[in-house]
Amino acid sequence: MPLIELQDVTKRFGGLQVVNHLSLGVEPGEIVSLIGPNGAGKTTVLNLITGLYRPDSGDIRFDGRSIVGLSMHDVTRIGIARTFQSLRLFLNMTVLENVMSAAFLRTHANWFDIIVRTPRFRREEAQIRQLAEAKLAFFGERLVGYRHDQPAYSLSYANRRRLEIARAMMTEPKLLLLDEPAAGMNPNETGEVTELIGKLRDELKLTIILIEHDMSVVGGISDRVIALDHGEKIAEGTFDAVATDPLVVEAYLGHDERHNRK
Amino acid sequence: MSQDKIGTDQWVEQYQGRVNRRNRVALLVDRASKRLPVWAWLIILALVAATLPLLTSNDLVIRIAGNVALLGALALGLNVVVGYAGLLDLGFVAFYGIGAYAYAYLSSNFIGIHLPTGITLIAITVISGLFGLLLGLPSLRLLGDYLAIVTLGFGLIFQQLMTSMTRVSIPGQPSPVNLTGGPNGILNLDPIRIFGWTASSVTDYYYIMLVLLVVMMLVIYHLYKSRLGRAWSALREDELAAEAMGMPTRRLKVQAFATGAAIAGLCGGLFAAWQGSVFPSNFDTNLLINLYAIIVLGGLGSLPGVLIGSLVIVAVPDVLRNADLAGKLFYLGAIVTLFGALKPRWQTPLLLIAVAVFGLIVKFIILAIPSLGWAPLPPVGSAYLDVIHSWLVAPANPVLTGNAGNIGFAALLILGLGVTRIKNTWARFVVLIPTLYLLVFVWETRLSQEASVTRLLFIGVLLIVLMIYRPNGLLGQKRVEIV
Numbered sequence: 001m002p003l004i005e006l007q008d009v010t011k012r013f014g015g016l017q018v019v020n021h022l023s024l025g026v027e028p029g030e031i032v033s034l035i036g037p038n039g040a041g042k043t044t045v046l047n048l049i050t051g052l053y054r055p056d057s058g059d060i061r062f063d064g065r066s067i068v069g070l071s072m073h074d075v076t077r078i079g080i081a082r083t084f085q086s087l088r089l090f091l092n093m094t095v096l097e098n099v100m101s102a103a104f105l106r107t108h109a110n111w112f113d114i115i116v117r118t119p120r121f122r123r124e125e126a127q128i129r130q131l132a133e134a135k136l137a138f139f140g141e142r143l144v145g146y147r148h149d150q151p152a153y154s155l156s157y158a159n160r161r162r163l164e165i166a167r168a169m170m171t172e173p174k175l176l177l178l179d180e181p182a183a184g185m186n187p188n189e190t191g192e193v194t195e196l197i198g199k200l201r202d203e204l205k206l207t208i209i210l211i212e213h214d215m216s217v218v219g220g221i222s223d224r225v226i227a228l229d230h231g232e233k234i235a236e237g238t239f240d241a242v243a244t245d246p247l248v249v250e251a252y253l254g255h256d257e258r259h260n261r262k
Numbered sequence: 263m264s265q266d267k268i269g270t271d272q273w274v275e276q277y278q279g280r281v282n283r284r285n286r287v288a289l290l291v292d293r294a295s296k297r298l299p300v301w302a303w304l305i306i307l308a309l310v311a312a313t314l315p316l317l318t319s320n321d322l323v324i325r326i327a328g329n330v331a332l333l334g335a336l337a338l339g340l341n342v343v344v345g346y347a348g349l350l351d352l353g354f355v356a357f358y359g360i361g362a363y364a365y366a367y368l369s370s371n372f373i374g375i376h377l378p379t380g381i382t383l384i385a386i387t388v389i390s391g392l393f394g395l396l397l398g399l400p401s402l403r404l405l406g407d408y409l410a411i412v413t414l415g416f417g418l419i420f421q422q423l424m425t426s427m428t429r430v431s432i433p434g435q436p437s438p439v440n441l442t443g444g445p446n447g448i449l450n451l452d453p454i455r456i457f458g459w460t461a462s463s464v465t466d467y468y469y470i471m472l473v474l475l476v477v478m479m480l481v482i483y484h485l486y487k488s489r490l491g492r493a494w495s496a497l498r499e500d501e502l503a504a505e506a507m508g509m510p511t512r513r514l515k516v517q518a519f520a521t522g523a524a525i526a527g528l529c530g531g532l533f534a535a536w537q538g539s540v541f542p543s544n545f546d547t548n549l550l551i552n553l554y555a556i557i558v559l560g561g562l563g564s565l566p567g568v569l570i571g572s573l574v575i576v577a578v579p580d581v582l583r584n585a586d587l588a589g590k591l592f593y594l595g596a597i598v599t600l601f602g603a604l605k606p607r608w609q610t611p612l613l614l615i616a617v618a619v620f621g622l623i624v625k626f627i628i629l630a631i632p633s634l635g636w637a638p639l640p641p642v643g644s645a646y647l648d649v650i651h652s653w654l655v656a657p658a659n660p661v662l663t664g665n666a667g668n669i670g671f672a673a674l675l676i677l678g679l680g681v682t683r684i685k686n687t688w689a690r691f692v693v694l695i696p697t698l699y700l701l702v703f704v705w706e707t708r709l710s711q712e713a714s715v716t717r718l719l720f721i722g723v724l725l726i727v728l729m730i731y732r733p734n735g736l737l738g739q740k741r742v743e744i745v
């Protein structure tokens with residue numbers, strides 16, 4: 001059974017059909033890449049899954065149950081986490097606080113615990129601090145040591161992307177949605193991100209949906225690639241098959257006008 | 263290998279050092295706070311503050327100190343809503359008022375209920391918190407400026423209702439009922455009574471306010487360093503991201519509102535007990551502005567900042583009532599500002615000497631023309647003021663002195679604006695000499711004569727200067743919007 005399944009999902013903004021009768025499924029432990037030109041509806045698919053948008057028709061099923069109509073934080077609670085294309089960190093909080101804040105749903109200290117600092121509160125706090133440090137340690141030496149107590153705005157661009165992934169990991173998801181994790185990175189860093197995504201699947205057994213324009217990332221780790229254009233699925237399969245699909249080539253490059261003119 | 267260097271940003275590594283160099287006050291506070299835990303600092307603070315009534319028997323001073331503590335606690339509550347959760351709440355004072363009126367209803371002859379103080383205070387806190395929930399609910403859909411307008415409306419409505427609900431027809435009652443006491447308020451409230459001890463003197467209430475402040479600081483510090491505080495900060499930083507990371511943002515917003523309201527209500531109740539009465543005019547927009555000035559001055563979100571802000575905003579106006587103290591504060595403030603603004607540092611002493619010489623020359627020239635009728639100002643019996651007065655010249659006729667002060671004030675504004683536009687160090691230095699002379703002239707001939715106006719002017723200038731040199735407040739952390 002697929003972990004996440006979109007069944008005939010449609011989303012319109014006014015007259016614009018952004019996602020058009022789209023069906024797709026992702027098996028547990030799989031890395032699926034969504035590719036397509038700008039405006040193809042890739043990010044909208046993520047927004048539909050996470051509950052930011054509600055589909056006009058169709059159903060989205062996670063772990064066998066429909067998640068349409070759930071609020072965003074409830075979607076996160078049942079195990080779907082995401083990162084944002086345009087980086088949405090809590091800039092004025094420290095690196096560690098950014099990650100710790102994402103444990104909100106799994107902590108239970110109430111007002112009394114917090115104000116009186118009961119042992120329960122201290123235990124829980126120490127626990128999530130440890131957990132957050134472990135999540136940050138996942139990125140090697142990029143986000144450890146003195147960086148823990150620095151405000152997020154002082155991080156470099158690449159480190160901000162890493163911090164977003166760490167924050168998403170803190171919600172303990174089963175399904176991770178990565179929206180262009182390699183955007184704005186240099187080739188070395190891109191290689192590192194590719195490796196990291198592989199590690200997320202292999203070591204943490206995460207299922208991943210990846211949106212990415214950098215084909216070296218997509219080709220490097222995808223088990224399956226789905227190409228979208230105008231909200232419709234135009235190709236699906238291995239990276240090599242999709243990349244050479246004439247429809248995909250046409251969506252990216254346009255068809256040859258010279259032949260039509262004759 | 264070069265690959266190891268990627269992402270190791272040297273700018274970031276040196277970051278803390280640069281912050282510390284820029285803001286020495288914050289550095290000192292930061293170091294101090296790390297040496298001892300927060301509760302230890304609070305105990306030290308409380309012990310030091312508790313000795314005040316032993317040092318002075320002047321009720322006015324103790325009253326001011328009590329006010330500093332009360333408004334400090336109130337500002338802490340506002341800080342939760344505005345500084346932590348980032349919700350611009352302009353109706354905050356209404357909750358303070360609700361607390362005060364709730365105390366009045368529960369402990370006076372107005373309705374005839376006299377509950378024990380402990381129960382009253384708990385009830386007040388709960389009632390105000392519920393009102394906070396109530397206002398929080400419609401505010402869920404509102405963002406930023408719109409939220410500010412709605413809450414401002416709430417605050418104004420509250421004050422208006424308390425003023426005008428004096429003849430309300432209630433079904434079943436033969437005649438209209440006076441619900442709020444109107445502009446004349448509710449009088450003769452019970453004092454605070456705890457375990458058989460009754461607060462009667464200013465000193466008693468000072469200690470109550472001190473306990474309130476210390477408890478509030480501890481509670482809010484704990485809240486801030488918890489899952490709740492982190493979630494509120496996240497909400498302030500990016501609501502959508504907070505929601506996506508599993509934080510129920512709607513509930514958190516309402517919680518922040520209710521927390522702030524409950525704190526305000528408790529403060530209001532204690533205020534009412536201290537004053538022994540409540541009036542609608544106690545909860546006007548002036549108080550709101552003062553509260554915002556406190557938290558902005560101290561630095562949004564900073565706990566010790568609130569304390570300093572409250573000290574400045576509450577105590578300074580009262581200190582300025584005394585001409586001698588006001589003069590000291592004025593001249594000291596001017597010199598400190600010069601030291602802060604002028605670089606290199608040796609320019610300031612040089613400038614002060616130049617101004618003194620300039621004044622002597624002006625005096626020499628003007629006194630050489632007897633037909634003008636100008637003379638040094640009369641001595642007032644304060645050593646430093648007498649020196650300045652004999653150095654300065656003004657029209658001998660008191661009415662003319664005031665007029666000259668007004669004209670000087672206008673000239674001072676123009677010159678002052680001019681100084682800020684001049685980039686050349688030496689040109690600015692030269693223009694500053696007559697400007698400063700004029701400043702002293704205007705202060706001595708006009709401003710120090712009218713304490714009530716000067717107080718406001720003084721605070722205004724203080725805030726402007728402070729915001730120029732410390733845009734994030736005295737102890738505020740730098741905050742970025744978009745990078």
